[in-house]
Amino acid sequence: MSPSPDTPLPRLLDAGETALVAEFGDQVDPAINDHVLALDAAVTARALPGVRESVPTYRSLMIHYDPLVIDRATLAAEVTALAQAAPAQGRRGALWTIPCCYDAEFGEDIADIAAATGLTPDEVVALHSGARYRLYMYGFAPGFCYLGGLPEAFAKVSRRLKPRPPHPPNVVMMAGGLASIATVSMPTGWFLVGRTPERMFSLTRTPTVLLDVGDELMFEPIDRATFDALEARAAAGEVVARREPQP
Amino acid sequence: MSAPALRIVSAGPGTTIQDSGRHGYLRFGVTGAGPMDALAHATANLAVGNAPGASAIEVGLGGLSLAAEDGPVTLAIAGAPFAVALDGQKLETPLVLTLEPGAALSLRPGPAGAWCYVAAAGSFAIAPVLGSTATHTRSGLGGLDGGPLKAGDRLPVGETADLGHTAPSRLIAPWLERSRDVVRVVLGPQDDFFTPEVVERFLTQPWTLSGRSDRMGYLLEGEPLTHAGGFNIVSDGIAHGAIQVPGEGLPIVQMADRAPTGGYPKIATVIGADLGSFAQLRPGAGFRFAAVDIATAVAARQAQAEALARPVERMPLIRTELPSDFLLGLNLVGGVVSATAPAT
Numbered sequence: 079m080s081p082s083p084d085t086p087l088p089r090l091l092d093a094g095e096t097a098l099v100a101e102f103g104d105q106v107d108p109a110i111n112d113h114v115l116a117l118d119a120a121v122t123a124r125a126l127p128g129v130r131e132s133v134p135t136y137r138s139l140m141i142h143y144d145p146l147v148i149d150r151a152t153l154a155a156e157v158t159a160l161a162q163a164a165p166a167q168g169r170r171g172a173l174w175t176i177p178c179c180y181d182a183e184f185g186e187d188i189a190d191i192a193a194a195t196g197l198t199p200d201e202v203v204a205l206h207s208g209a210r211y212r213l214y215m216y217g218f219a220p221g222f223c224y225l226g227g228l229p230e231a232f233a234k235v236s237r238r239l240k241p242r243p244p245h246p247p248n249v250v251m252m253a254g255g256l257a258s259i260a261t262v263s264m265p266t267g268w269f270l271v272g273r274t275p276e277r278m279f280s281l282t283r284t285p286t287v288l289l290d291v292g293d294e295l296m297f298e299p300i301d302r303a304t305f306d307a308l309e310a311r312a313a314a315g316e317v318v319a320r321r322e323p324q325p
Numbered sequence: 326m327s328a329p330a331l332r333i334v335s336a337g338p339g340t341t342i343q344d345s346g347r348h349g350y351l352r353f354g355v356t357g358a359g360p361m362d363a364l365a366h367a368t369a370n371l372a373v374g375n376a377p378g379a380s381a382i383e384v385g386l387g388g389l390s391l392a393a394e395d396g397p398v399t400l401a402i403a404g405a406p407f408a409v410a411l412d413g414q415k416l417e418t419p420l421v422l423t424l425e426p427g428a429a430l431s432l433r434p435g436p437a438g439a440w441c442y443v444a445a446a447g448s449f450a451i452a453p454v455l456g457s458t459a460t461h462t463r464s465g466l467g468g469l470d471g472g473p474l475k476a477g478d479r480l481p482v483g484e485t486a487d488l489g490h491t492a493p494s495r496l497i498a499p500w501l502e503r504s505r506d507v508v509r510v511v512l513g514p515q516d517d518f519f520t521p522e523v524v525e526r527f528l529t530q531p532w533t534l535s536g537r538s539d540r541m542g543y544l545l546e547g548e549p550l551t552h553a554g555g556f557n558i559v560s561d562g563i564a565h566g567a568i569q570v571p572g573e574g575l576p577i578v579q580m581a582d583r584a585p586t587g588g589y590p591k592i593a594t595v596i597g598a599d600l601g602s603f604a605q606l607r608p609g610a611g612f613r614f615a616a617v618d619i620a621t622a623v624a625a626r627q628a629q630a631e632a633l634a635r636p637v638e639r640m641p642l643i644r645t646e647l648p649s650d651f652l653l654g655l656n657l658v659g660g661v662v663s664a665t666a667p668a669t
Contacts, residue, residue: 091514093564094594095622099514106559118352133351133562135586140562142351145623146630216354217560217586220464224560262464279353281454287353 086113088138088161090154095145100157101138106226106256110137111214113165115292117157120164126156134291135215136224171213171293175320176259176274178207178250178297179305184273191252191269195231205229206271207297211257213289219264221279221287225257225295237267249273250297272297275308276319283315295319329396331445333478334429337387339540342449342468342480343581345378347457351585357565358459358467359581361440361540362601364629365404365419368498369444372401372421372637374485379448380458382474384441386607389474390431391443393424398482399446399491400424403498405438405605411493416642419496423489437505438605447485461582463541494639500632503602505610509617509625510568510593514561518590519570520553527592528614532576536608540582542569543603549574552590560588566595566603580604598625 088100100117103110111134118134121141128147133140143153180188180203192199211227218224237253244263245251251258251268258268261279274297279287289295300308308318343366346359360366360383367377375381382389384407402409403419410431411422418441424430432441451458454466465471469478516524527550535544556572563569567579569589578595579587581604595603596617606612617625 092511092594092619093514093562093591094511094566094596095619095626096597097562097564097594099562101514101561104559131349131351133585135561136559138561140564142564145619146627149623150619215560215586216352218354218584220350220353220355220466222354264463286455291352 087158088113088117090157092150093140095150096143098141098143098150098153098157099138100141100161103137106136106214108212108226111212111292113161114139116164117161120160121157124156124160126153129153135217136226170324171290173210173322173324174289174293174295175298175322176250176276176295177300177304177308177318178272178274179300179302180207180272181302181305183302184246184249184305185271187269188271191232191235191271194234197231202271203299205231206252206257207299209296211295211297213291213293213295215291216287219260219262221261221277223259223278223289225259227294228252228255228257235269238269241265241267245270246273248275248277273305274319275305275312276317277312280315283317288317288319327395327481328450328484329398329482330394331398331424331449331480331482332392332394333474333476333480334390334392335476336389336474336478337385338473339385339387340389340474341383341460341462342380342451342458342474343383343460344380344458346459346581347455347461347467350455351562354585355455355466356461356464356582356584358457358461358540360442361581361604362404362442364601364633365440365501366442366444367633368419368496368501368637369401369403369442370448371633372403372419372496372498372639373399373444373446375444375446375448377633379444380451381442381444381448382480384432384443386434386439388431388433389443390429391424392429393426394479395426397423397425397490400430401444401496402432402441403444403496403501404441406435407438407441408433408435416493417495419498419501420493420642421491421496421639422493423491425490437607439607440604445480445482447483450481450483463582493642495642497638497640500629503599505602505606506612507615508603508612509596509599509622510566510614511596511619511622512593512616513591514594515558515590516592518552518554518556518558519550519592523550523553524592526550527576528616531611531613533611534606534608538608540580542583543578543580543606545576545578547575550576550592556590558588558590560586563587563591564594566597566600567591568593568595578603596622596625598622598629
């Protein structure tokens with residue numbers, strides 16, 4: 079989808095007296111997310127005194143601020159001006175290949191996903207690993223990746239009725255028409271598709287976070303022996319995902 | 326001899342190290358954490374000469390017992406009126422005192438309130454993680470090892486000017502005496518997911534804090550709220566104090582350990598000046614919300630900042646349990662008796 083040539087002005091909403099929400103829409107849409115990321119970059123570059131940090135999400139930017147340093151009206155005027163001056167350029171993120179082991183041991187829910195969609199387990203893996211995903215946002219937990227681009231065939235896969243017990247670290251999941259990569263072990267309402275040896279977030283590695291929001295990624299199926307080998311390298315601090323050259 | 330340290334003798338669940346929080350990493354899904362009652366946390370730190378956001382111990386309802394090692398440690402204790410005892414002698418809070426090696430200090434929950442803070446002069450020499458020592462147990466960040474404090478933990482005290490021995494003294498901190506009956510909110514950012522009648526009901530009906538509350542979220546009990554339309558929204562940012570209303574209609578106030586983003590409509594946001602007093606509610610406590618505008622929220626915040634800008638004054642501690650023969654010996658008591666007793 080190409081970005082709109084017009085620069086839409088965000089709707090400004092108050093989340094208390096210390097956070098302003100600049101909302102560009104209410105959908106998961108790359109064009110909306112492009113506007114969020116363009117405003118995020120502009121707000122970060124402007125470095126207004128009193129602006130503490132900003133948090134880009136699918137569809138809005140939350141700007142945390144100290145109202146004793148910058149008042150709401152001044153901040154709102156600045157954000158509106160920045161949104162006008164920083165139209166989304168259809169920025170192109172990097173493309174990554176993330177190794178993923180879909181073996182039944184890790185892809186615990188592939189059989190259930192196959193049953194829900196009428197696909198065979200092999201078709202689930204082929205479809206999942208054949209799609210190109212976009213990293214829309216981080217959230218929930220350190221380095222937890224919210225991905226769009228899940229094939230339509232998986233739209234029927236809802237959320238678990240009840241959260242399951244904590245999953246292993248670095249799992250690849252789907253639910254509610256979205257895909258995700260989790261980092262730390264947590265209870266979850268998502269369905270498990272596979273496990274990657276890559277760490278999307280690691281305190282013992284530089285960089286701590288590999289991907290920028292707006293980047294794209296694909297999953298490369300690997301067998302268990304490859305997983306074990308890459309897992310050992312990743313545990314030692316190596317990056318095992320590949321950043322692909324783009325024309 | 327090594328530098329003085331505090332040794333944790335025993336710690337109930339929910340006792341953690343907190344500084345002002347982990348800032349700048351919300352965009353990577355990293356929770357800010359930080360104190361549940363920032364005003365009390367800052368007061369304890371300022372009373373012993375620390376920066377207001379320095380590392381201190383947040384004590385929950387599980388309580389804490391401490392000892393000093395390798396030298397005396399001067400401490401300030403502020404927050405909920407916990408029962409504090411030094412070698413068995415009860416002391417009134419908020420207070421400062423010097424804990425000598427060999428002495429035993431304990432904090433137990435008092436009649437009200439949920440969180441009490443122990444700050445050491447010089448703070449604690451703990452390595453920060455992503456710029457902060459704030460403990461977030463769910464993701465295993467901060468503190469000594471990413472978890473709550475436990476018996477045997479040793480907290481080295483940072484360098485400080487020698488304050489000398491401080492006899493137990495009461496801190497004069499009237500700003501910590503806050504109403505817990507009314508919690509002020511700014512409506513939004515998603516109050517338009519509810520009809521005006523439901524928003525009005527949210528503001529007028531009584532609410533009770535659920536026992537399932539923790540540092541991440543305070544769950545409320547009351548008549549459930551109904552959404553005008555759907556209750557699933559595409560995830561967006563969550564501010565400290567945001568009041569999420571999930572499908573079942575019972576609000577969850579997002580506290581210090583909240584996730585940075587989430588997917589339920591947020592009907593209102595607790596103002597910063599009331600977050601600490603709200604955090605001090607005990608499960609079962611009742612309260613109401615009241616809507617205010619941004620200007621009122623900022624003015625309340627300003628007033629708290631001004632209170633903290635002045636030095637925290639002290640007065641000698643009044644002993645709370647005086648022997649009756651001592652009381653009888655006072656002229657004051659005798660005078661009261663003779664004023665009310667019939668003449669003989």
